[in-house]
Amino acid sequence: MNSTTMVSSLEAPRTRRHRTTGGLLLALVALLMICAPLAIYPLFLIKILCFALFAAAFNLVLGYAGLLSFGHAAFFGGAAYITAHAAKVWQLPFELAVLAGTAFAALLGLAFGTLAIRRHGIYFAMITLALAQMVYFMAVQMPFTGGEDGIQAVPRGYLLGIIDLRDITAMYYTVLGGTILGLVIIWRTVNSPFGHILSAIRENETRVTSLGLKPERYKLIAFTLSAALSGFAGALKAIAFQLASLVDVTWHMSGEVILMTLLGGMGTLIGPIVGASIVVGLEHFLSTSGLPITFIIGLFFVVCVMMFRRGVFGELKALLAFKTLT
Amino acid sequence: MAEASLLDVKGLEAWYGESHVLHGIDFDVRKGEVVTLIGRNGAGKTTTLRSLIGVVGKRRGACSYKGADLLKVAPHKVARLGIGYVPEERGIFSSLTVLENLLFPPAWQAGGMAVEEIYGLFPNLKGRDSTSGTRLSGGEQQMLAIGRILRTGADFILLDEPTEGIAPVIIEEIGAALRILKDRGMTIILVEQNLRFAASIADRHYVLDQGKVVDEISNNALDANMDRLNRYLGV
């Protein structure tokens, strides 16, 4: 079984006017993000950026390849641990520490992907969940992760050896740059021949096989890339927050990134970014309110699945498309 | 002898998702009649049956059966009105044995055939009780599919292409069984592409094309209208 119906029902037609509107929107958002630290607490913005990249990377697998992974926290949190350890214990410079984390996530993604892609749909989800849980248990037990405390006081280091990242503004722009880099990679991948084949696989895998292509290979590449970028996001977060902890490898985290993608709108580029902003903002607001966060996240899930399957941005897009056509 | 119709269908429309498949089917069936729906592949014959049973997405129209509006009946209550459905794919359950398959549909009306009687009609089914249902040949599965309906006491049977892909010998047997059922007063709607078989038991034929009934031919007039029919069937 495949997830054809999940995403194909969400896509609105792409008109030229549609593309320019999208482009303008993006430029606006980019401008906002550049000026934002003046108004909003930079660390909070960094959190949004990291999760936006995480969700966008996750969407590569769900929205475009049509695979529901329930274990992406292993890449996100795992890379965080490696990067934290690399920066603190091995004392690698910023760039190399982040690279180490990303590479780890890529390798892990390759391993998970090889195993999980043997099965489709629901089995794929369960396998990724189980594998990620394995990573969680190992993180709990291995000494270098610091168990419940995690790895703390991770040094931020210097960008290119000169810019001191202890300056929060410098850190912010570095993360912004990294996020934009990651998003551009995703955007280029989706709009490349590779990306088109991925979409074709999501729509009709047998057809693609009959063309002489091997869908498994494409899915695996997409999955590995998604894992790498998720790890990249986790690595950046570890440096910025100077902490790597168990929270980032739990299945709760895997679920949260799914919610961000669902809430924002699968199969769109901007959707996950919107979703991440909403969820991070929501959690920030809830953490001080005394309301049960897990319960409300769950509630959001239920409401989204029952009523807003296209997500916030997906609904907007559909509305716009409707308006353009009428 | 104009009898009141057992089933009266007017303006039946049906959709599979977005696809508008039936564009207004009109026909009627009187008690004890055997009526066939014939037509090309894709004309809407199977969809018509499925619409009566309630297995399609959306339906519209007026279908009165024994006076009641069939379209308002919940899908799981249709059989309780005495309607038996033998689908095109036969639908024999692989996880059940032959006997379990035979005894499967509940008997909603009195007057259903006893198992021995059914074996009398379809001797091939005898002695295969504990075989898995799908181990039977195509023809035997067809007999099983018809047989299990007979046990339920249904007096109105919808048969979808019973002879498709079946050896001529078995077709003979099925035809003989259907004739016996007809003699007992059973009402049957038959969807068929095999005209010879249809002619051997039917009273009237409705020709379907592109989701509409385009012609009605009584069995007596069949030979005289062969040319017209062949055009409809695209032969």
Added chain:
Amino acid sequence: MTDIFGVPIVVLLGQLLLGLINGSFYALLSLGLAIIFGMLNVINFAHGAFYMLGGFAAWLLLSALGIGYWETLIAAPLMVGALGAVVERLFLKRLYRVDHLYSLLLTFGIALMLEGLFRHVFGAAGKPYPIPPSLTGGINLGFMFLPMYRAWVIVASLAVCIATWLAIERTKLGAYLRAATENPGLVQAFGINVPFMLTATYAFCVGLAGFAGALAAPLYQVSPGMGPSVIIVVFAVVVIGGMGSIGGAIVTALALGIIEGLTKTFYPAASSIAVFVVMVLVILIRPSGLFSREA
């Protein structure tokens, strides 16, 4: 006393017993999960949460209403099953028409809601539940001491699993269920109320989870974290066993419980991931599962 690989036999048997107990719980839970998947094509992420609800039902019935263990064993599954029926009617039923992954996400949301709610109201700490007086103590078998309650748990779980298996494989109702798994539209055309059957099936399976929770209450403490800690392992069990047969699910669950117990004896550090390692091996060798009807 003889030693096996340096481990005294008493310890080994003790761990095997624990493994068998865990396996019994896995069996009860994977049974329900497998049936729900077979019939409704839904992966019920909330299964763990319903297991937790069963435990809490037991604890609440005792502490708030003074209702004892034996009544609870019947009341808890009924209560949990009723909630399951509501979930199926209100939410799942509307999702059958769309991609099945949405059902997974919905049950995930329900799981979060239940876990979050209970943690908020009752706190994360475990609540103790006493072993019923009639089941305290144990039997000295000579080579080991067998606690009564643990023996009871194994017997009760297996009895319920076997009864369920019999009901599905040997009764008319079970035949309706098996047929509806294959071809629900046709079963409906035979006059059987399939929508109701789906609700009842989900409620029953979820009730099984609730039963397991009530059974577990005296053994492990009742806490909101009960669900997640067990459900992911049960998922792995189901992946290993495959969704083909109910008997297969039960056997796989018991075997994995025992493997987990053995791992704890000889290589404790790996015990929490033992099941997952087996899952990886099975995926490599026989991807569709040990008892699957595919491959």
